Amino acid sequence: GEDVEQSLFLSVREGDSSVINCTYTDSSSTYLYWYKQEPGAGLQLLTYIFSNMDMKQDQRLTVLLNKKDKHLSLRIADTQTGDSAIYFCAERGYIPTFGRGTSLIVHP
Amino acid sequence: DTEVTQTPKHLVMGMTNKKSLKCEQHMGHRAMYWYKQKAKKPPELMFVYSYEKLSINESVPSRFSPECPNSSLLNLHLHALQPEDSALYLCASSQGEASGSKSEAFFGQGTRLTVV
Numbered sequence: 001g002e003d004v005e006q007s008l009f010l011s012v013r014e015g016d017s018s019v020i021n022c023t024y025t026d027s028s029s030t031y032l033y034w035y036k037q038e039p040g041a042g043l044q045l046l047t048y049i050f051s052n053m054d055m056k057q058d059q060r061l062t063v064l065l066n067k068k069d070k071h072l073s074l075r076i077a078d079t080q081t082g083d084s085a086i087y088f089c090a091e092r093g094y095i096p097t098f099g100r101g102t103s104l105i106v107h108p
Numbered sequence: 109d110t111e112v113t114q115t116p117k118h119l120v121m122g123m124t125n126k127k128s129l130k131c132e133q134h135m136g137h138r139a140m141y142w143y144k145q146k147a148k149k150p151p152e153l154m155f156v157y158s159y160e161k162l163s164i165n166e167s168v169p170s171r172f173s174p175e176c177p178n179s180s181l182l183n184l185h186l187h188a189l190q191p192e193d194s195a196l197y198l199c200a201s202s203q204g205e206a207s208g209s210k211s212e213a214f215f216g217q218g219t220r221l222t223v224v
Contacts, residue, residue: 033212042114042198042217043151088150095141095164096200096213098150 004091004099011105018076020102022089025070031092032065034074037101038085046074046087081106111135114199114216121189122224129184129219131199140182141213142174143198151198157182158204189223196220 003025012018024032030051035043049056049063049072056063062075072089086101112133121127131140139158143151156164157176171193173185182199196218202211 031212035215040196040220042112042196043200043215045212045214048212086148090213092211092213095153095156096202100150101148103148 004089004097006087006089006099006102008100009103009105011107012079013107014079014081016079018074018079018083018104018106020074020076020087020089020104022072022074022099023070024072024089024091024099026091026097027067027070032063032072033090033092033096034061034063035088035090035098036085037088043088076104079104079106081108112199112201112214112216114197114219116219117217118220118222120222120224121186123189123191125189126185126187128186129197129199129221131182131184131201131216132180133201133214134180135201135214136179137201137203137214138179139202139204139211140176141200141202142182142184143200143215145196145198145218155184186221189221191223194222 005023033048034046036046037043047058060077064073084106086103088101089099090096115130142154145151153166154168155174160176171188175183198218199216200213202213204211
């Protein structure tokens with residue numbers, strides 16, 4: 001079955017870059033997604049990447065995909081305290097399947 | 109409009125109560141989902157509706173009963189819940205549930221359910 005793995009925690013200083021990593025197992029996934037969840041809130045779709053792309057940039061967000069290694073990363077440039085949240089990667093097979101989530105903590 | 113609206117935002121219910129959670133979207137999406145999320149955990153799929161028909165039930169106990177009255181609405185009826193059912197219940201929708209399509213799922217803000 002599908003499995004999506006993420007590291008649980010990441011702590012960075014405000015203004016630095018954050019890189020959140022994810023590995024997945026379902027090679028048939030056509031789209032891969034990053035969601036952000038702030039405390040007590042629902043999931044906000046941040047960005048997605050199509051599986052035939054290596055990179056996608058959207059303002060401060062850069063998504064890198066290594067399809068051979070089934071590795072996905074999300075880079076947040078100039079990380080702000082408002083970026084503190086849990087970040088889930090998700091693969092879109094028959095149904096969305098989520099990783100365990102990475103808690104990003106941004107220190108002033 | 110990329111909004112999925114869930115009501116109520118918070119719900120406290122006793123173990124003998126009957127209550128319903130509601131979800132609404134007006135994006136023309138034909139797939140709608142219920143997820144359950146415990147603290148510090150990823151969302152766990154409960155049900156999927158496709159074209160108003162139940163297509164996936166992830167072995168959810170019968171005290172949870174989903175209903176899709178029309179293509180814009182999804183309900184979750186609750187009856188005789190247990191304290192361990194306390195969680196954030198998330199509704200989501202997508203254009204379709206077919207694999208391989210850019211059918212990103214949009215989520216509501218969730219209903220925080222507490223069973224006492």
